Each structure stands twice: as structure tokens, then as C-alpha cells.
Amino acid sequence: KNEVEQSPQNLTAQEGEFITINCSYSVGISALHWLQQHPGGGIVSLFMLSSGKKKHGRLIATINIQEKHSSLHITASHPRDSAVYICAVRIISNFGNEKLTFGTGTRLTIIP
Amino acid sequence: GAVVSQHPSWVICKSGTSVKIECRSLDFQATTMFWYRQFPKQSLMLMATSNEGSKATYEQGVEKDKFLINHASLTLSTLTVTSAHPEDSSFYICSARGTSGRMSSYNEQFFGPGTRLTVL
Numbered sequence: 001k002n003e004v005e006q007s008p009q010n011l012t013a014q015e016g017e018f019i020t021i022n023c024s025y026s027v028g029i030s031a032l033h034w035l036q037q038h039p040g041g042g043i044v045s046l047f048m049l050s051s052g053k054k055k056h057g058r059l060i061a062t063i064n065i066q067e068k069h070s071s072l073h074i075t076a077s078h079p080r081d082s083a084v085y086i087c088a089v090r091i092i093s094n095f096g097n098e099k100l101t102f103g104t105g106t107r108l109t110i111i112p
Numbered sequence: 113g114a115v116v117s118q119h120p121s122w123v124i125c126k127s128g129t130s131v132k133i134e135c136r137s138l139d140f141q142a143t144t145m146f147w148y149r150q151f152p153k154q155s156l157m158l159m160a161t162s163n164e165g166s167k168a169t170y171e172q173g174v175e176k177d178k179f180l181i182n183h184a185s186l187t188l189s190t191l192t193v194t195s196a197h198p199e200d201s202s203f204y205i206c207s208a209r210g211t212s213g214r215m216s217s218y219n220e221q222f223f224g225p226g227t228r229l230t231v232l
Contacts, residue, residue, distance in 0.1 A: 040225075041150075041205075041226045042224075042225035043223040043224075044223070045221065045222055045223055048221070086155065088156075097161065097169070099146075102155040104155050105155060
């Protein structure tokens with residue numbers, strides 16, 4: 001079982017719909033990242049969370065540390081939001097350094 | 113937010129040649145840089161972690177003599193793929209973590225745009 005699980009794997013929605021992508025993890029973490037990867041490959045860091053909720057424009061990210069769960073929401077979705085959204089958790093290794101472990105991503109397609 | 117650049121954005125080379133990829137943090141000091149590799153339709157896989165001025169720490173299964181990493185300054189890290197072969201063709205992404213007056217005190221991590229390597 002992967003340490004980081006995302007759902008759904010693929011999501012297609014109509015423009016304007018409210019989008020939710022979920023991420024569950026099974027280990028203790030120091031932070032969680034939400035990343036966006038467009039077809040060209042470049043990765044944009046959307047959020048880094050260690051507790052609570054963050055909002056940036058139409059994007060909202062929440063995390064529940066006790067339940068080991070995070071959600072990324074997109075309001076008023078737009079075709080330009082079409083991308084792969086990746087959840088990554090920061091784990092402290094036995095050697096004391098922090099590494100990111102990535103989910104497999106959610107491919108979002110917004111249809112005009 | 114902070115910016116991380118990579119150069120080149122894509123490279124095509126012949127088998128057996130060496131390729132150098134540069135990663136720069138443009139507006140912050142990157143105390144730690146990470147190099148990832150991503151194959152089509154797969155997630156990112158960490159290759160190595162480098163701290164400025166010290167040797168890189170490689171993940172299990174990554175050959176340190178084949179993937180040479182140099183983190184000579186707080187704004188530059190390089191990855192050299194030596195004697196590249198077609199199986200090294202992949203998307204290589206660097207990421208930098210550090211602190212500056214504009215960043216949170218928790219060491220945010222930012223990603224470069226990636227370099228697509230094709231070895232013929």
C-alpha cells in the first residue's frame with residue numbers, strides 16, 4: 001500500500017463545477033504539499049500545509065492531521081485548471097532529514 | 113513565490129555522451145536541493161538530496177557515479193548524467209528548499225520547470 005493515496009485518479013467535470021481532490025496518508029508527516037503539473041511537465045507548488053486551511057484565489061486546501069487526510073478544492077473550475085494535481089507529504093526520515101513522498105496524482109480535465 | 117529555474121529545458125543527445133543540467137534558485141538561498149526523475153505517467157522519484165557544500169545523498173538504486181551532483185553555492189546545483197543511455201531518457205526536475213526574508217520560517221520547497229532528456 002502506498003504511503004500517499006489520492007482519489008480520484010481521473011476526474012472530468014464541466015466548467016464552473018466545484019472540484020474536490022482527496023489525499024490520505026499513512027505516516028506521520030511534518031507538512032503536506034499540493035502541486036500542479038501541466039502537460040508540459042513543469043510543476044507549480046500550490047500549497048504547503050501543516051494544519052488547518054489555506055486559500056489562494058479559487059483554490060482551497062485543508063488538512064486534518066488526526067485523520068491523516070487533506071483535500072484540495074477548486075471553485076468555479078475553468079478549462080485552464082486542467083492538469084495533474086499531486087499530493088506530497090514531507091516525512092522526517094530516521095536520519096533526521098525531510099523528504100517528500102508523492103501520490104500518484106489526479107488528472108483533472110475541465111470541459112468548456 | 114520563490115522561483116527555481118532549470119537549464120536546459122530539453123536536450124537530445126547521443127548515447128555515450130554526458131549531459132549537464134543546471135538548477136538555480138533565483139531569489140532565495142537554497143540550503144537543500146533535490147533532484148527528481150519522472151517517467152511517463154508516473155510520479156516523481158527522488159534521486160538525491162544535496163546540501164550546499166557537502167556531498168549529495170543518493171537514494172537506493174541511484175548510481176552516484178552516473179548521476180553526478182554538485183551543489184557548489186546556495187543558488188546553484190548541477191546534475192550531470194554521465195555516459196547517457198536511452199534508458200536514462202526521462203524528465204528531470206530539481207527542487208529547492210531554503211529560507212529568505214520573504215519565505216515562511218518553515219523552509220518551503222519550490223520546483224523547477226524540469227528538463228526533458230532524450231538519449232538516442
